[in-house]
Amino acid sequence: MLSKARIKLIHSLALKKKRSELTLFVVEGKKQVAELLTSNLEITCLVATQQWVDEYNHQISNHIELITVSEDELKKVSQQQAPQQVLAVVKMPEPDTNTLQSALKNEFVLMLDGIQDPGNLGTIIRIADWYGITHIVCSHDCVDVFNPKTIQATMGSFMRISVWYDNLQTLLNEVETPVYGAVMNGTSLYQTQIEKQGILIIGNEGKGISDSIMPFITHHLTIPLVGQAESLNAGIATAIICDARARALSN
Amino acid sequence: MLSKARIKLIHSLALKKKRSELTLFVVEGKKQVAELLTSNLEITCLVATQQWVDEYNHQISNHIELITVSEDELKKVSQQQAPQQVLAVVKMPEPDTNTLQSALKNEFVLMLDGIQDPGNLGTIIRIADWYGITHIVCSHDCVDVFNPKTIQATMGSFMRISVWYDNLQTLLNEVETPVYGAVMNGTSLYQTQIEKQGILIIGNEGKGISDSIMPFITHHLTIPLVGQAESLNAGIATAIICDARARALSN
Numbered sequence: 001m002l003s004k005a006r007i008k009l010i011h012s013l014a015l016k017k018k019r020s021e022l023t024l025f026v027v028e029g030k031k032q033v034a035e036l037l038t039s040n041l042e043i044t045c046l047v048a049t050q051q052w053v054d055e056y057n058h059q060i061s062n063h064i065e066l067i068t069v070s071e072d073e074l075k076k077v078s079q080q081q082a083p084q085q086v087l088a089v090v091k092m093p094e095p096d097t098n099t100l101q102s103a104l105k106n107e108f109v110l111m112l113d114g115i116q117d118p119g120n121l122g123t124i125i126r127i128a129d130w131y132g133i134t135h136i137v138c139s140h141d142c143v144d145v146f147n148p149k150t151i152q153a154t155m156g157s158f159m160r161i162s163v164w165y166d167n168l169q170t171l172l173n174e175v176e177t178p179v180y181g182a183v184m185n186g187t188s189l190y191q192t193q194i195e196k197q198g199i200l201i202i203g204n205e206g207k208g209i210s211d212s213i214m215p216f217i218t219h220h221l222t223i224p225l226v227g228q229a230e231s232l233n234a235g236i237a238t239a240i241i242c243d244a245r246a247r248a249l250s251n
Numbered sequence: 252m253l254s255k256a257r258i259k260l261i262h263s264l265a266l267k268k269k270r271s272e273l274t275l276f277v278v279e280g281k282k283q284v285a286e287l288l289t290s291n292l293e294i295t296c297l298v299a300t301q302q303w304v305d306e307y308n309h310q311i312s313n314h315i316e317l318i319t320v321s322e323d324e325l326k327k328v329s330q331q332q333a334p335q336q337v338l339a340v341v342k343m344p345e346p347d348t349n350t351l352q353s354a355l356k357n358e359f360v361l362m363l364d365g366i367q368d369p370g371n372l373g374t375i376i377r378i379a380d381w382y383g384i385t386h387i388v389c390s391h392d393c394v395d396v397f398n399p400k401t402i403q404a405t406m407g408s409f410m411r412i413s414v415w416y417d418n419l420q421t422l423l424n425e426v427e428t429p430v431y432g433a434v435m436n437g438t439s440l441y442q443t444q445i446e447k448q449g450i451l452i453i454g455n456e457g458k459g460i461s462d463s464i465m466p467f468i469t470h471h472l473t474i475p476l477v478g479q480a481e482s483l484n485a486g487i488a489t490a491i492i493c494d495a496r497a498r499a500l501s502n
Contacts, residue, residue, distance in 0.1 A: 119370075123484060132478035157480050190498045226497055227383035229408050232490070233374060239487045240494045246477055247441045 002047065002073055010047070010077040010089065016144045023092045025146035029084040034059075035156045042091035047077060052085035079148045092146060100164055103135040104175055108197060108245065110136045111168050113213050114204035115234060118143045122153020123235035124202070129157035131242040137164045137171060139210075168201075172216040175199055179218045181209050182237045186220025194219075194245035202238050253298065253324055261298070261328040261340065267395045274343045276397035280335040285310075286407045293342040300325060303336035330399045343397060351415055354386040355426055359448060359496065361387045362419050364464050365455035366485060369394045373404020374486035375453070380408035382493040388415045388422060390461075419452075423467040426450055430469045432460050433488045437471025445470075445496035453489050 012018040013026050024044065027036055030052065036043060037059045045065045048056075053068055060066060074083045103109050110128055115121050121143050128136055143150060145163040154161075172179065178198040194200075201217065203209035209217070223232060223240050232240075263269040264277050275295065278287055281303065287294060288310045296316045299307075304319050311317060325334045354360050361379055366372050372394050379387055394401060396414040405412075423430065429449040445451075452468065454460035460468070474483060474491050483491075 123487070126480050126484070127487060129478045129480035130474075130476060130483055134478070155481065160479055188501075190501050223381075223494065224497060224501060225381060227380045227385070228411055229377050229380035230406065232381055233377070233486075235484075236374070236378060236487060236490045239483070239491055243474065243491045243494070246475060250439070250441050250475060 002067060002069055002077065006045075006047075006067070007077055010087070013089070014079060014148060016147070019092070019144070019146050024089055025092060025151065026079070026148055027088045027090055027151055028078060028080055028086070028148070029152070030086060031084075032151075032156050033086045033088050035159060036088055036090065039159045041093060041159060043088050044091055045089040046086060047074060047088075048086040049074060056086075080152075095162060095164055099162060100135060100137070100166075103162075104171060104199070105177070106197060107135060108133050108195075109199050110238065111171075111199055111201045112136060112138045112142050113168060113201055113209050114139055114207070115142045115202065116205055117234075118147040118149035119153045120205065120234050121145060121147075122150040122155075122158075124238050125150070125154040125161050125163065126157045127235065127239045127242055129154075129160050131246055133242065134160065135162050135164070137166050137168065139168050140165055168213055169216070172199070172213070175216070179216050180221050180241065181214070181217035181219070182241060183209065183217070183220045183222060186222040188224050189221050189241060189244050190224065192219055192221055192244075193248055194221075194241070196245075196249055200238070200241055202234055205234050253318060253320055253328065257296075257298075257318070258328055261338070264340070265330060265399060267398065270343070270395070270397050275340055276343060276402065277330070277399055278339045278341050278402055279329060279331055279337070279399070280403070281337060282335075283402075283407050284337045284339050286410060287339055287341065290410045292344060292410060294339050295342055296340040297337060298325060298328060298339075299337040307337075331403075346413060346415055350413060351386060351388070351417075354413075355422060355450070356428070357448060358386060359384055359446075360450050361489065362422075362450055362452045363387060363389045363393050364419060364452055364460050365390055365458070366393045366453065367456055368485075369398040369400035370404045371456065371485050372396060372398075373401040373406075373409075375489050376401070376405040376412050376414065377408045378486065378490045378493055379412050380405075382497050384493065385411065386413050386415070388417050388419065390419050391416055419464055420467070423450070423464070426467070430467050431472050431492065432465070432468035432470070433492060434460065434468070434471045434473060435482075437473040439475050440472050440492060440495050441475065443470055443472055443495075444499055445472075445492070447496075447500055451489070451492055453485055456485050 043064050047067045181201040270276050294315050298318045432452040
């Protein structure tokens with residue numbers, strides 16, 4: 001049975017302000033919550049139907065508060081049109097700054113400059129996870145990674161990828177690896193070798209990469225246009241460039 | 252001023268049944284409607300704010316009924332959270348079967364097998380338009396191309412791409428060009444040369460390509476996984492494969 005206070009708490013986590021204040025966020029759906037149970041993330045509370053509880057009971061630690069509800073009750077707290085058996089309230093992980101510094105030196109890192117759409121951010125996290133890119137840095141004006149739509153769109157990948165919010169300019173000032181930027185009039189992607197280590201900057205859906213970030217780009221990449229579309233979605237552009245890098249590294 | 256009957260009509264076009272019955276659909280937003288005005292599609296009615304009318308007045312043919320409304324009135328008929336000045340009711344184009352037959356022989360055609368998400372279909376249309384692929388065939392159980400969310404996600408590309416609904420098996424029976432399918436355990440995309448002419452089959456978001464379609468595939472393509480994500484979104488997979496073809500053709 002869900003108390004009114006609990007319903008209010010879960011609803012409030014739809015807002016970024018409340019999420020930051022309580023350092024909690026919501027994960028929904030059978031598949032994502034099943035993955036959560038085996039992850040390092042701390043679940044503070046599970047709201048689930050009897051059907052789910054019967055199936056996952058043996059996997060639920062005693063430390064987790066479990067509230068069994070009817071499907072109608074679940075609907076009351078869910079943000080999904082068709083809730084899938086379970087909702088988890090999860091503690092936000094605390095990022096370790098040292099990992100980021102090391103990743104910026106030794107790995108391939110995505111930097112997102114003003115990505116606004118929660119679905120796009122979620123898709124980009126899923127793409128990073130496909131291509132083995134484990135660090136993403138978002139500018140402060142990007143949408144929140146703990147937005148329920150973002151979490152949903154990651155399809156579980158948010159558990160494997162570290163997402164940071166930071167000042168991109170400050171970080172780029174220190175970077176010594178190649179800095180790739182997806183732009184409209186750069187060099188063809190097909191003529192550029194993307195290195196194993198480096199940074200890929202993806203700009204805002206409408207405005208692209210900000211003027212203040214442009215000077216840091218060492219390789220201006222353009223996905224050659226064959227037809228007539230005006231642009232590609234930010235997630236699609238990210239995927240194509242990450243795939244080009246994976247292709248080059250596979251040789 | 253919008254009559255009650257008109258409001259009812261526009262609302263009803265959110266439903267596929269009504270759209271098919273009336274052979275009408277809705278296009279929203281300043282940018283898409285501006286493109287519509289210069290396209291061959293027949294606009295039956297424009298619902299627009301005074302601001303939009305002032306800007307586009309000289310481009311509106313006398314044959315089009317124009318209803319000037321307040322922003323609040325526009326909100327009443329719009330499906331958008333933040334309507335952008337204008338909404339058009341548009342006549343569905345009549346597809347020409349001869350074009351499809353010729354495209355299946357001489358061009359590169361996308362076949363979508365059970366794509367359910369309207370946003371995914373819209374994104375795939377936009378990707379096709381980027382890569383100069385002008386024909387898409389959908390299985391009968393795909394989402395409707397005239398779904399408002401699909402139209403919105405195409406970002407105008409629906410005006411340049413012909414989308415057909417047909418029995419994929421029947422069509423594939425006649426095809427003589429290579430048939431590529433995006434699958435989980437096929438040959439690496441990086442080891443396959445995608446030809447200029449052919450068919451690319453993209454399966455349902457959850458279930459992939461149907462068993463009845465599988466035997467027609469001559470080239471089983473897999474985008475190599477580097478990290479740990481379980482799958483890639485259907486739109487992302489389409490984009491990566493279309494890009495691989497464009498890359499090969501650019502050499």
